[in-house]
Amino acid sequence: MIIFLPRPMRKGRVSIEEALWSRRSRREYGPSPLKLEELGQILWAAQGVSDPELGLRTAPSVDSTYPLELYIAVGNGGLEDASPGVYRYMPIGHSLELHLSGDVIEDLYHACFDQEWVIRAPVVIVIAGWPKKLTRKYGERGLTFMYIEAGHVGQNIYLEAEALGLATVAIGLLDEGGVSRALKLPKGLVPIYLFPLGRKA
Ligand SMILES: Cc1cc2nc3c(=O)[nH]c(=O)nc-3n(C[C@H](O)[C@H](O)[C@H](O)COP(=O)(O)O)c2cc1C
Incomplete structure:
Protein backbone atom coordinates (compact mmCIF):
# COMPACT_ATOMS: atom_id res chain seq x y z
CA MET A 1 0.00 0.00 0.00
CA ILE A 2 1.27 3.47 -0.94
CA ILE A 3 0.22 6.78 0.64
CA PHE A 4 1.02 9.80 -1.52
CA LEU A 5 2.02 12.73 0.69
CA PRO A 6 0.84 16.29 0.02
CA ARG A 7 3.31 18.41 -1.93
CA PRO A 8 5.78 19.98 0.54
CA MET A 9 5.56 23.75 1.02
CA ARG A 10 8.45 25.99 -0.01
CA LYS A 11 7.81 28.82 2.41
CA GLY A 12 6.82 28.67 6.06
CA ARG A 13 5.97 31.17 8.76
CA VAL A 14 9.17 30.75 10.77
CA SER A 15 12.60 31.85 9.53
CA ILE A 16 15.63 29.56 9.73
CA GLU A 17 17.08 31.89 12.38
CA GLU A 18 13.90 31.74 14.47
CA ALA A 19 13.91 27.94 14.24
CA LEU A 20 17.57 27.83 15.33
CA TRP A 21 16.85 30.13 18.28
CA SER A 22 13.89 28.17 19.54
CA ARG A 23 14.93 24.57 18.72
CA ARG A 24 14.83 22.34 21.81
CA SER A 25 14.52 18.65 22.51
CA ARG A 26 10.85 18.18 23.43
CA ARG A 27 9.72 15.06 25.25
CA GLU A 28 6.00 15.76 25.92
CA TYR A 29 3.42 15.31 23.16
CA GLY A 30 -0.22 16.29 22.80
CA PRO A 31 -2.83 13.59 22.13
CA SER A 32 -4.14 14.62 18.69
CA PRO A 33 -2.92 12.79 15.60
CA LEU A 34 -0.47 14.35 13.17
CA LYS A 35 -1.68 15.35 9.72
CA LEU A 36 -0.18 13.79 6.60
CA GLU A 37 1.00 17.21 5.44
CA GLU A 38 2.89 17.75 8.71
CA LEU A 39 4.64 14.38 8.62
CA GLY A 40 5.24 14.81 4.88
CA GLN A 41 6.89 18.19 5.39
CA ILE A 42 9.21 16.75 8.06
CA LEU A 43 10.15 13.77 5.87
CA TRP A 44 10.81 16.06 2.94
CA ALA A 45 13.09 18.21 5.13
CA ALA A 46 14.88 15.04 6.24
CA GLN A 47 15.42 13.22 2.93
CA GLY A 48 13.17 14.79 0.30
CA VAL A 49 14.16 15.48 -3.27
CA SER A 50 15.05 19.14 -3.86
CA ASP A 51 16.43 18.74 -7.41
CA PRO A 52 14.53 16.06 -9.32
CA GLU A 53 16.70 16.44 -12.43
CA LEU A 54 19.94 15.65 -10.61
CA GLY A 55 18.25 13.55 -7.94
CA LEU A 56 19.65 15.68 -5.12
CA ARG A 57 18.07 15.87 -1.68
CA THR A 58 17.56 18.35 1.17
CA ALA A 59 20.40 16.80 3.23
CA PRO A 60 23.91 16.42 1.80
CA SER A 61 25.40 12.99 1.06
CA VAL A 62 28.97 12.03 0.21
CA ASP A 63 29.21 11.84 -3.60
CA SER A 64 25.36 11.75 -3.64
CA THR A 65 25.41 8.15 -2.39
CA TYR A 66 22.29 8.45 -0.18
CA PRO A 67 22.90 5.49 2.16
CA LEU A 68 20.10 6.40 4.58
CA GLU A 69 16.47 5.29 4.77
CA LEU A 70 13.61 6.59 6.88
CA TYR A 71 11.12 4.26 8.52
CA ILE A 72 8.10 5.70 10.29
CA ALA A 73 6.33 3.85 13.10
CA VAL A 74 2.74 5.08 13.35
CA GLY A 75 0.95 4.31 16.61
CA ASN A 76 -2.80 3.72 17.04
CA GLY A 77 -4.49 6.99 16.06
CA GLY A 78 -1.07 8.61 15.56
CA LEU A 79 -1.53 9.84 12.01
CA GLU A 80 -4.67 11.05 10.22
CA ASP A 81 -5.66 8.95 7.19
CA ALA A 82 -3.20 6.14 7.99
CA SER A 83 -3.53 2.87 9.87
CA PRO A 84 -1.00 1.92 12.55
CA GLY A 85 2.11 0.31 11.13
CA VAL A 86 5.62 0.87 9.90
CA TYR A 87 6.03 2.82 6.68
CA ARG A 88 9.08 3.51 4.52
CA TYR A 89 9.56 6.99 3.12
CA MET A 90 10.12 7.01 -0.64
CA PRO A 91 11.94 10.27 -1.51
CA ILE A 92 11.24 9.87 -5.24
CA GLY A 93 7.47 10.22 -5.40
CA HIS A 94 7.29 11.70 -1.87
CA SER A 95 5.20 8.83 -0.57
CA LEU A 96 4.93 6.26 2.21
CA GLU A 97 5.07 2.55 1.47
CA LEU A 98 3.54 0.23 4.06
CA HIS A 99 6.30 -2.05 5.36
CA LEU A 100 4.55 -3.70 8.32
CA SER A 101 1.00 -3.51 9.76
CA GLY A 102 0.34 -2.87 13.46
CA ASP A 103 1.50 -0.55 16.21
CA VAL A 104 5.15 -1.28 17.16
CA ILE A 105 5.77 1.83 19.26
CA GLU A 106 5.79 -0.14 22.53
CA ASP A 107 8.51 -2.42 21.10
CA LEU A 108 10.53 0.65 20.08
CA TYR A 109 10.08 2.05 23.60
CA HIS A 110 11.62 -1.12 25.08
CA ALA A 111 14.41 -1.03 22.47
CA CYS A 112 15.21 2.51 23.69
CA PHE A 113 15.62 1.28 27.27
CA ASP A 114 12.10 2.38 28.25
CA GLN A 115 12.57 6.09 27.56
CA GLU A 116 9.02 7.32 28.30
CA TRP A 117 8.88 9.89 25.51
CA VAL A 118 9.11 7.14 22.88
CA ILE A 119 5.82 5.55 23.96
CA ARG A 120 4.15 8.95 24.37
CA ALA A 121 4.74 9.94 20.74
CA PRO A 122 2.07 9.39 18.06
CA VAL A 123 4.76 8.76 15.46
CA VAL A 124 8.43 7.75 15.62
CA ILE A 125 10.82 8.41 12.72
CA VAL A 126 13.77 6.02 12.46
CA ILE A 127 16.90 6.92 10.49
CA ALA A 128 18.64 3.76 9.30
CA GLY A 129 21.62 3.26 7.00
CA TRP A 130 23.33 0.78 4.70
CA PRO A 131 26.99 0.80 5.83
CA LYS A 132 28.10 -1.37 2.88
CA LYS A 133 27.02 1.31 0.40
CA LEU A 134 29.75 3.50 1.86
CA THR A 135 32.41 1.10 3.17
CA ARG A 136 32.90 -0.64 -0.17
CA LYS A 137 33.94 2.73 -1.61
CA TYR A 138 35.48 4.53 1.37
CA GLY A 139 36.58 1.69 3.70
CA GLU A 140 36.23 2.33 7.45
CA ARG A 141 35.79 6.08 6.84
CA GLY A 142 32.55 5.21 5.07
CA LEU A 143 31.02 4.19 8.40
CA THR A 144 31.87 7.60 9.83
CA PHE A 145 30.24 9.23 6.79
CA MET A 146 27.02 7.30 7.48
CA TYR A 147 26.78 8.68 11.01
CA ILE A 148 27.69 12.21 9.89
CA GLU A 149 24.89 12.04 7.32
CA ALA A 150 22.40 10.88 9.94
CA GLY A 151 23.34 13.98 11.95
CA HIS A 152 22.52 16.23 8.99
CA VAL A 153 19.15 14.52 8.56
CA GLY A 154 18.44 14.71 12.30
CA GLN A 155 19.11 18.44 12.41
CA ASN A 156 16.75 18.98 9.47
CA ILE A 157 14.06 17.07 11.39
CA TYR A 158 14.61 19.20 14.50
CA LEU A 159 14.44 22.49 12.57
CA GLU A 160 11.42 21.60 10.44
CA ALA A 161 9.58 20.35 13.55
CA GLU A 162 10.32 23.66 15.24
CA ALA A 163 9.17 25.62 12.18
CA LEU A 189 20.30 -2.02 7.32
CA VAL A 190 21.42 -0.48 10.62
CA PRO A 191 19.13 1.70 12.79
CA ILE A 192 21.02 4.84 13.85
CA TYR A 193 18.79 7.49 15.32
CA LEU A 194 15.13 7.79 16.41
CA PHE A 195 12.91 10.87 16.47
CA PRO A 196 9.61 10.62 18.37
CA LEU A 197 7.36 13.27 16.83
CA GLY A 198 4.13 14.85 18.01
CA ARG A 199 2.35 18.06 18.87
CA LYS A 200 3.68 20.23 21.66
CA ALA A 201 1.88 19.22 24.87
C1 LIG B 1 23.76 11.94 19.49
C2 LIG B 1 22.63 12.33 20.43
C3 LIG B 1 21.97 11.36 21.13
C4 LIG B 1 20.92 11.70 21.98
N1 LIG B 1 20.23 10.72 22.61
C5 LIG B 1 19.20 11.02 23.41
C6 LIG B 1 18.45 9.98 24.01
O1 LIG B 1 18.68 8.80 23.83
N2 LIG B 1 17.40 10.36 24.80
C7 LIG B 1 17.07 11.68 25.01
O2 LIG B 1 16.10 11.93 25.73
N3 LIG B 1 17.76 12.69 24.43
C8 LIG B 1 18.82 12.39 23.64
N4 LIG B 1 19.50 13.39 23.00
C9 LIG B 1 19.07 14.80 23.17
C10 LIG B 1 20.01 15.56 24.14
O3 LIG B 1 19.79 15.12 25.45
C11 LIG B 1 19.75 17.08 23.98
O4 LIG B 1 20.09 17.47 22.68
C12 LIG B 1 20.56 17.90 24.99
O5 LIG B 1 20.09 17.69 26.29
C13 LIG B 1 20.53 19.39 24.67
O6 LIG B 1 19.18 19.88 24.73
P1 LIG B 1 18.47 20.57 23.48
O7 LIG B 1 18.46 19.57 22.35
O8 LIG B 1 17.07 20.88 23.97
O9 LIG B 1 19.22 21.80 23.11
C14 LIG B 1 20.56 13.07 22.16
C15 LIG B 1 21.23 14.05 21.43
C16 LIG B 1 22.24 13.69 20.57
C17 LIG B 1 22.93 14.77 19.77
Missing part, protein backbone atom coordinates in the same frame (compact mmCIF):
# COMPACT_ATOMS: atom_id res chain seq x y z
CA LEU A 164 5.87 23.70 12.13
CA GLY A 165 5.30 24.10 15.87
CA LEU A 166 5.78 20.35 16.46
CA ALA A 167 7.87 18.57 19.08
CA THR A 168 10.69 16.05 18.70
CA VAL A 169 13.82 14.71 20.42
CA ALA A 170 16.86 12.85 19.09
CA ILE A 171 17.19 9.35 20.55
CA GLY A 172 20.64 7.83 20.25
CA LEU A 173 20.48 5.54 23.28
CA LEU A 174 19.02 2.44 21.69
CA ASP A 175 19.56 -1.25 21.21
CA GLU A 176 20.15 -1.70 17.48
CA GLY A 177 19.01 -5.33 17.49
CA GLY A 178 15.81 -4.44 19.36
CA VAL A 179 14.93 -1.64 16.92
CA SER A 180 15.71 -3.88 13.92
CA ARG A 181 13.45 -6.62 15.28
CA ALA A 182 10.61 -4.21 16.12
CA LEU A 183 10.65 -2.78 12.59
CA LYS A 184 11.62 -6.03 10.83
CA LEU A 185 14.40 -4.18 9.03
CA PRO A 186 16.10 -5.97 6.14
CA LYS A 187 19.47 -7.58 6.92
CA GLY A 188 22.37 -5.14 6.56
Whole structure:
Protein backbone atom coordinates (compact mmCIF):
# COMPACT_ATOMS: atom_id res chain seq x y z
CA MET A 1 0.00 0.00 0.00
CA ILE A 2 1.27 3.47 -0.94
CA ILE A 3 0.22 6.78 0.64
CA PHE A 4 1.02 9.80 -1.52
CA LEU A 5 2.02 12.73 0.69
CA PRO A 6 0.84 16.29 0.02
CA ARG A 7 3.31 18.41 -1.93
CA PRO A 8 5.78 19.98 0.54
CA MET A 9 5.56 23.75 1.02
CA ARG A 10 8.45 25.99 -0.01
CA LYS A 11 7.81 28.82 2.41
CA GLY A 12 6.82 28.67 6.06
CA ARG A 13 5.97 31.17 8.76
CA VAL A 14 9.17 30.75 10.77
CA SER A 15 12.60 31.85 9.53
CA ILE A 16 15.63 29.56 9.73
CA GLU A 17 17.08 31.89 12.38
CA GLU A 18 13.90 31.74 14.47
CA ALA A 19 13.91 27.94 14.24
CA LEU A 20 17.57 27.83 15.33
CA TRP A 21 16.85 30.13 18.28
CA SER A 22 13.89 28.17 19.54
CA ARG A 23 14.93 24.57 18.72
CA ARG A 24 14.83 22.34 21.81
CA SER A 25 14.52 18.65 22.51
CA ARG A 26 10.85 18.18 23.43
CA ARG A 27 9.72 15.06 25.25
CA GLU A 28 6.00 15.76 25.92
CA TYR A 29 3.42 15.31 23.16
CA GLY A 30 -0.22 16.29 22.80
CA PRO A 31 -2.83 13.59 22.13
CA SER A 32 -4.14 14.62 18.69
CA PRO A 33 -2.92 12.79 15.60
CA LEU A 34 -0.47 14.35 13.17
CA LYS A 35 -1.68 15.35 9.72
CA LEU A 36 -0.18 13.79 6.60
CA GLU A 37 1.00 17.21 5.44
CA GLU A 38 2.89 17.75 8.71
CA LEU A 39 4.64 14.38 8.62
CA GLY A 40 5.24 14.81 4.88
CA GLN A 41 6.89 18.19 5.39
CA ILE A 42 9.21 16.75 8.06
CA LEU A 43 10.15 13.77 5.87
CA TRP A 44 10.81 16.06 2.94
CA ALA A 45 13.09 18.21 5.13
CA ALA A 46 14.88 15.04 6.24
CA GLN A 47 15.42 13.22 2.93
CA GLY A 48 13.17 14.79 0.30
CA VAL A 49 14.16 15.48 -3.27
CA SER A 50 15.05 19.14 -3.86
CA ASP A 51 16.43 18.74 -7.41
CA PRO A 52 14.53 16.06 -9.32
CA GLU A 53 16.70 16.44 -12.43
CA LEU A 54 19.94 15.65 -10.61
CA GLY A 55 18.25 13.55 -7.94
CA LEU A 56 19.65 15.68 -5.12
CA ARG A 57 18.07 15.87 -1.68
CA THR A 58 17.56 18.35 1.17
CA ALA A 59 20.40 16.80 3.23
CA PRO A 60 23.91 16.42 1.80
CA SER A 61 25.40 12.99 1.06
CA VAL A 62 28.97 12.03 0.21
CA ASP A 63 29.21 11.84 -3.60
CA SER A 64 25.36 11.75 -3.64
CA THR A 65 25.41 8.15 -2.39
CA TYR A 66 22.29 8.45 -0.18
CA PRO A 67 22.90 5.49 2.16
CA LEU A 68 20.10 6.40 4.58
CA GLU A 69 16.47 5.29 4.77
CA LEU A 70 13.61 6.59 6.88
CA TYR A 71 11.12 4.26 8.52
CA ILE A 72 8.10 5.70 10.29
CA ALA A 73 6.33 3.85 13.10
CA VAL A 74 2.74 5.08 13.35
CA GLY A 75 0.95 4.31 16.61
CA ASN A 76 -2.80 3.72 17.04
CA GLY A 77 -4.49 6.99 16.06
CA GLY A 78 -1.07 8.61 15.56
CA LEU A 79 -1.53 9.84 12.01
CA GLU A 80 -4.67 11.05 10.22
CA ASP A 81 -5.66 8.95 7.19
CA ALA A 82 -3.20 6.14 7.99
CA SER A 83 -3.53 2.87 9.87
CA PRO A 84 -1.00 1.92 12.55
CA GLY A 85 2.11 0.31 11.13
CA VAL A 86 5.62 0.87 9.90
CA TYR A 87 6.03 2.82 6.68
CA ARG A 88 9.08 3.51 4.52
CA TYR A 89 9.56 6.99 3.12
CA MET A 90 10.12 7.01 -0.64
CA PRO A 91 11.94 10.27 -1.51
CA ILE A 92 11.24 9.87 -5.24
CA GLY A 93 7.47 10.22 -5.40
CA HIS A 94 7.29 11.70 -1.87
CA SER A 95 5.20 8.83 -0.57
CA LEU A 96 4.93 6.26 2.21
CA GLU A 97 5.07 2.55 1.47
CA LEU A 98 3.54 0.23 4.06
CA HIS A 99 6.30 -2.05 5.36
CA LEU A 100 4.55 -3.70 8.32
CA SER A 101 1.00 -3.51 9.76
CA GLY A 102 0.34 -2.87 13.46
CA ASP A 103 1.50 -0.55 16.21
CA VAL A 104 5.15 -1.28 17.16
CA ILE A 105 5.77 1.83 19.26
CA GLU A 106 5.79 -0.14 22.53
CA ASP A 107 8.51 -2.42 21.10
CA LEU A 108 10.53 0.65 20.08
CA TYR A 109 10.08 2.05 23.60
CA HIS A 110 11.62 -1.12 25.08
CA ALA A 111 14.41 -1.03 22.47
CA CYS A 112 15.21 2.51 23.69
CA PHE A 113 15.62 1.28 27.27
CA ASP A 114 12.10 2.38 28.25
CA GLN A 115 12.57 6.09 27.56
CA GLU A 116 9.02 7.32 28.30
CA TRP A 117 8.88 9.89 25.51
CA VAL A 118 9.11 7.14 22.88
CA ILE A 119 5.82 5.55 23.96
CA ARG A 120 4.15 8.95 24.37
CA ALA A 121 4.74 9.94 20.74
CA PRO A 122 2.07 9.39 18.06
CA VAL A 123 4.76 8.76 15.46
CA VAL A 124 8.43 7.75 15.62
CA ILE A 125 10.82 8.41 12.72
CA VAL A 126 13.77 6.02 12.46
CA ILE A 127 16.90 6.92 10.49
CA ALA A 128 18.64 3.76 9.30
CA GLY A 129 21.62 3.26 7.00
CA TRP A 130 23.33 0.78 4.70
CA PRO A 131 26.99 0.80 5.83
CA LYS A 132 28.10 -1.37 2.88
CA LYS A 133 27.02 1.31 0.40
CA LEU A 134 29.75 3.50 1.86
CA THR A 135 32.41 1.10 3.17
CA ARG A 136 32.90 -0.64 -0.17
CA LYS A 137 33.94 2.73 -1.61
CA TYR A 138 35.48 4.53 1.37
CA GLY A 139 36.58 1.69 3.70
CA GLU A 140 36.23 2.33 7.45
CA ARG A 141 35.79 6.08 6.84
CA GLY A 142 32.55 5.21 5.07
CA LEU A 143 31.02 4.19 8.40
CA THR A 144 31.87 7.60 9.83
CA PHE A 145 30.24 9.23 6.79
CA MET A 146 27.02 7.30 7.48
CA TYR A 147 26.78 8.68 11.01
CA ILE A 148 27.69 12.21 9.89
CA GLU A 149 24.89 12.04 7.32
CA ALA A 150 22.40 10.88 9.94
CA GLY A 151 23.34 13.98 11.95
CA HIS A 152 22.52 16.23 8.99
CA VAL A 153 19.15 14.52 8.56
CA GLY A 154 18.44 14.71 12.30
CA GLN A 155 19.11 18.44 12.41
CA ASN A 156 16.75 18.98 9.47
CA ILE A 157 14.06 17.07 11.39
CA TYR A 158 14.61 19.20 14.50
CA LEU A 159 14.44 22.49 12.57
CA GLU A 160 11.42 21.60 10.44
CA ALA A 161 9.58 20.35 13.55
CA GLU A 162 10.32 23.66 15.24
CA ALA A 163 9.17 25.62 12.18
CA LEU A 164 5.87 23.70 12.13
CA GLY A 165 5.30 24.10 15.87
CA LEU A 166 5.78 20.35 16.46
CA ALA A 167 7.87 18.57 19.08
CA THR A 168 10.69 16.05 18.70
CA VAL A 169 13.82 14.71 20.42
CA ALA A 170 16.86 12.85 19.09
CA ILE A 171 17.19 9.35 20.55
CA GLY A 172 20.64 7.83 20.25
CA LEU A 173 20.48 5.54 23.28
CA LEU A 174 19.02 2.44 21.69
CA ASP A 175 19.56 -1.25 21.21
CA GLU A 176 20.15 -1.70 17.48
CA GLY A 177 19.01 -5.33 17.49
CA GLY A 178 15.81 -4.44 19.36
CA VAL A 179 14.93 -1.64 16.92
CA SER A 180 15.71 -3.88 13.92
CA ARG A 181 13.45 -6.62 15.28
CA ALA A 182 10.61 -4.21 16.12
CA LEU A 183 10.65 -2.78 12.59
CA LYS A 184 11.62 -6.03 10.83
CA LEU A 185 14.40 -4.18 9.03
CA PRO A 186 16.10 -5.97 6.14
CA LYS A 187 19.47 -7.58 6.92
CA GLY A 188 22.37 -5.14 6.56
CA LEU A 189 20.30 -2.02 7.32
CA VAL A 190 21.42 -0.48 10.62
CA PRO A 191 19.13 1.70 12.79
CA ILE A 192 21.02 4.84 13.85
CA TYR A 193 18.79 7.49 15.32
CA LEU A 194 15.13 7.79 16.41
CA PHE A 195 12.91 10.87 16.47
CA PRO A 196 9.61 10.62 18.37
CA LEU A 197 7.36 13.27 16.83
CA GLY A 198 4.13 14.85 18.01
CA ARG A 199 2.35 18.06 18.87
CA LYS A 200 3.68 20.23 21.66
CA ALA A 201 1.88 19.22 24.87
C1 LIG B 1 23.76 11.94 19.49
C2 LIG B 1 22.63 12.33 20.43
C3 LIG B 1 21.97 11.36 21.13
C4 LIG B 1 20.92 11.70 21.98
N1 LIG B 1 20.23 10.72 22.61
C5 LIG B 1 19.20 11.02 23.41
C6 LIG B 1 18.45 9.98 24.01
O1 LIG B 1 18.68 8.80 23.83
N2 LIG B 1 17.40 10.36 24.80
C7 LIG B 1 17.07 11.68 25.01
O2 LIG B 1 16.10 11.93 25.73
N3 LIG B 1 17.76 12.69 24.43
C8 LIG B 1 18.82 12.39 23.64
N4 LIG B 1 19.50 13.39 23.00
C9 LIG B 1 19.07 14.80 23.17
C10 LIG B 1 20.01 15.56 24.14
O3 LIG B 1 19.79 15.12 25.45
C11 LIG B 1 19.75 17.08 23.98
O4 LIG B 1 20.09 17.47 22.68
C12 LIG B 1 20.56 17.90 24.99
O5 LIG B 1 20.09 17.69 26.29
C13 LIG B 1 20.53 19.39 24.67
O6 LIG B 1 19.18 19.88 24.73
P1 LIG B 1 18.47 20.57 23.48
O7 LIG B 1 18.46 19.57 22.35
O8 LIG B 1 17.07 20.88 23.97
O9 LIG B 1 19.22 21.80 23.11
C14 LIG B 1 20.56 13.07 22.16
C15 LIG B 1 21.23 14.05 21.43
C16 LIG B 1 22.24 13.69 20.57
C17 LIG B 1 22.93 14.77 19.77
